[in-house]
Amino acid sequence: xxxxxxxxxxxxxxxSPCRLSISNSYRHVRNNFRRKSSCLVYASTNNFDRDLxxxxxxxxxxxxxxxxxxxxxxxxxQNVDTGAILMQGFANREAVATTISSRxxxxxxxxxxxxxxxxxxxxxFINVHDIFLDCDRDSIIYLGKPDGPTCHTGAxxxxxxxxxxxxxxxxxxxxxxxLTTLSSLESTIANRKGELEVPQxxxxxxxxxxxxxxxxxxxxxxxxxxxxxxxxxxxEDKSRAASEMGDVLYHSxxxxxxxxxxMEEVLEILRHRFSQSGIEEKRSRETQG
Amino acid sequence: xxxxxxxxxxxxxxxSPCRLSISNSYRHVRNNFRRKSSCLVYASTNNFDRDLxxxxxxxxxxxxxxxxxxxxxxxxxQNVDTGAILMQGFANREAVATTISSRxxxxxxxxxxxxxxxxxxxxxFINVHDIFLDCDRDSIIYLGKPDGPTCHTGAxxxxxxxxxxxxxxxxxxxxxxxLTTLSSLESTIANRKGELEVPQxxxxxxxxxxxxxxxxxxxxxxxxxxxxxxxxxxxEDKSRAASEMGDVLYHSxxxxxxxxxxMEEVLEILRHRFSQSGIEEKRSRETQG
Numbered sequence: 001x002x003x004x005x006x007x008x009x010x011x012x013x014x015x016s017p018c019r020l021s022i023s024n025s026y027r028h029v030r031n032n033f034r035r036k037s038s039c040l041v042y043a044s045t046n047n048f049d050r051d052l053x054x055x056x057x058x059x060x061x062x063x064x065x066x067x068x069x070x071x072x073x074x075x076x077x078q079n080v081d082t083g084a085i086l087m088q089g090f091a092n093r094e095a096v097a098t099t100i101s102s103r104x105x106x107x108x109x110x111x112x113x114x115x116x117x118x119x120x121x122x123x124x125f126i127n128v129h130d131i132f133l134d135c136d137r138d139s140i141i142y143l144g145k146p147d148g149p150t151c152h153t154g155a156x157x158x159x160x161x162x163x164x165x166x167x168x169x170x171x172x173x174x175x176x177x178x179l180t181t182l183s184s185l186e187s188t189i190a191n192r193k194g195e196l197e198v199p200q201x202x203x204x205x206x207x208x209x210x211x212x213x214x215x216x217x218x219x220x221x222x223x224x225x226x227x228x229x230x231x232x233x234x235x236e237d238k239s240r241a242a243s244e245m246g247d248v249l250y251h252s253x254x255x256x257x258x259x260x261x262x263m264e265e266v267l268e269i270l271r272h273r274f275s276q277s278g279i280e281e282k283r284s285r286e287t288q289g
Numbered sequence: 290x291x292x293x294x295x296x297x298x299x300x301x302x303x304x305s306p307c308r309l310s311i312s313n314s315y316r317h318v319r320n321n322f323r324r325k326s327s328c329l330v331y332a333s334t335n336n337f338d339r340d341l342x343x344x345x346x347x348x349x350x351x352x353x354x355x356x357x358x359x360x361x362x363x364x365x366x367q368n369v370d371t372g373a374i375l376m377q378g379f380a381n382r383e384a385v386a387t388t389i390s391s392r393x394x395x396x397x398x399x400x401x402x403x404x405x406x407x408x409x410x411x412x413x414f415i416n417v418h419d420i421f422l423d424c425d426r427d428s429i430i431y432l433g434k435p436d437g438p439t440c441h442t443g444a445x446x447x448x449x450x451x452x453x454x455x456x457x458x459x460x461x462x463x464x465x466x467x468l469t470t471l472s473s474l475e476s477t478i479a480n481r482k483g484e485l486e487v488p489q490x491x492x493x494x495x496x497x498x499x500x501x502x503x504x505x506x507x508x509x510x511x512x513x514x515x516x517x518x519x520x521x522x523x524x525e526d527k528s529r530a531a532s533e534m535g536d537v538l539y540h541s542x543x544x545x546x547x548x549x550x551x552m553e554e555v556l557e558i559l560r561h562r563f564s565q566s567g568i569e570e571k572r573s574r575e576t577q578g
Contacts, residue, residue, distance in 0.1 A: 083372020131452035163420035225514030241548035
């Protein structure tokens with residue numbers, strides 16, 4: 001997929017240091033970011049004006065970045081669905097301009113003194129949906145979706161070494177990431193699932209019990225959904241709603257784990273539905289029908 | 290809260306460049322990261338040995354970081370619950386050592402040539418739960434929970450400028466962040482809620498209909514929970530489970546928005562439950578009872 005997308009970019013070339021040679025339209029670039037599935041080629045007679053306008057806009061944005069004395073800014077790539085920080089590199093004007101036009105996270109390699117697009121050798125591109133600048137304009141986020149593991153070691157992210165584990169003398173086998181709460185909960189449930197075959201003494205954890213008893217699990221999911229609804233129907237306070245929502249989410253995640261599903265898949269589905277107004281339209285049609 | 294936690298740290302001092310003067314125990318620091326609620330003071334006669342052991346461990350970790358020619362590494366602060374990248378600064382050995390001992394995200398200010406702890410003037414500390422190093426050991430994540438807005442402008446994160454918005458000539462009023470999918474969905478729902486008073490022509494969005502009709506919303510939440518359960522009971526495939534899970538999550542989030550609740554609150558509740566084994570124990574007790 002990554003490769004097939006790349007041919008669209010051949011018409012959007014960047015020459016050093018920041019001369020955009022754009023033979024495609026502004027709308028093309030904008031739509032790239034809007035996640036349209038195909039490459040749009042505009043035959044409009046206004047293309048030349050649009051290109052000039054985009055060129056000027058990109059230059060203004062790049063001029064606003066506070067590049068350091070080497071012409072670089074910190075660039076951080078983040079997974080749009082999971083929130084995982086995938087990697088951090090540095091970007092110069094050309095790298096950001098290339099990322100804008102190609103929507104593939106592109107950096108400047110300080111060791112090789114060259115531009116490089118993450119994935120150009122591994123094919124694990126990071127498909128950038130938007131770029132953010134910080135308040136000081138010297139730090140950049142590439143928010144996007146990776147095609148595969150980002151780290152050259154094959155790990156999902158480059159940040160797999162926990163300092164606390166190091167301080168506790170625990171071997172870090174590359175399977176611990178800076179997990180946000182949702183990912184951490186998912187990981188805990190996955191661990192419980194992985195331990196199901198191991199005989200246990202003592203009181204089993206609640207997650208283990210749910211994993212072993214599908215009837216109990218489904219009964220709890222329906223019960224927690226009902227309790228969440230009752231916080232609205234019976235006008236309970238918002239902290240009660242948040243607590244019940246937590247129960248719904250946790251129990252649903254246990255079911256998802258039993259089905260070998262991942263929260264990242266769920267979030268990707270939601271992103272596609274909402275970016276395409278899918279769920280809105282589908283539901284609206286359903287109800288009107 | 291931030292201030293009250295700080296007194297615990299007075300016994301854990303760091304002197305330049307990386308001499309840890311630790312009069313408290315290793316366990317103290319470890320428990321700081323384990324989010325124990327109170328400061329533990331160990332009177333053990335083994336404290337001295339433990340301190341030496343910790344000092345040695347911290348030194349080993351700091352030695353393993355590839356500091357640049359100015360003795361710095363990139364340090365990124367991330368919200369453990371939402372996944373939001375809050376800010377990026379630079380850290381030297383002393384900054385990381387201070388963060389390890391104090392669990393407050395601490396950086397090195399290149400402009401002022403001094404150590405600074407985020408929150409020391411605003412009181413909006415970032416309470417660090419764990420620290421991660423990347424594969425090259427030259428980039429650091431402080432994963433933690435902010436006490437309040439991180440940016441000096443009062444914004445939740447410093448990254449509030451979307452390049453795509455800039456390219457589209459849209460004014461960026463500081464209310465657009467690099468939202469991950471869950472936050473983006475929550476933001477969309479909040480926007481729909483904010484528009485409820487605005488008369489609309491044409492077909493209302495599904496979210497608007499749900500927000501306006503509590504009976505419909507609750508009926509959908511119960512229905513989607515039931516459909517999720519049936520993916521397990523009727524042995525449907527995992528993509529179906531992920532899709533139904535998406536429906537459960539979305540509809541529950543609409544209810545949460547109606548109750549003025551936030552997903553960050555839900556995630557914080559889950560984090561506390563699981564870090565304290567709360568939900569596991571509570572449910573286990575409930576069922577056994």
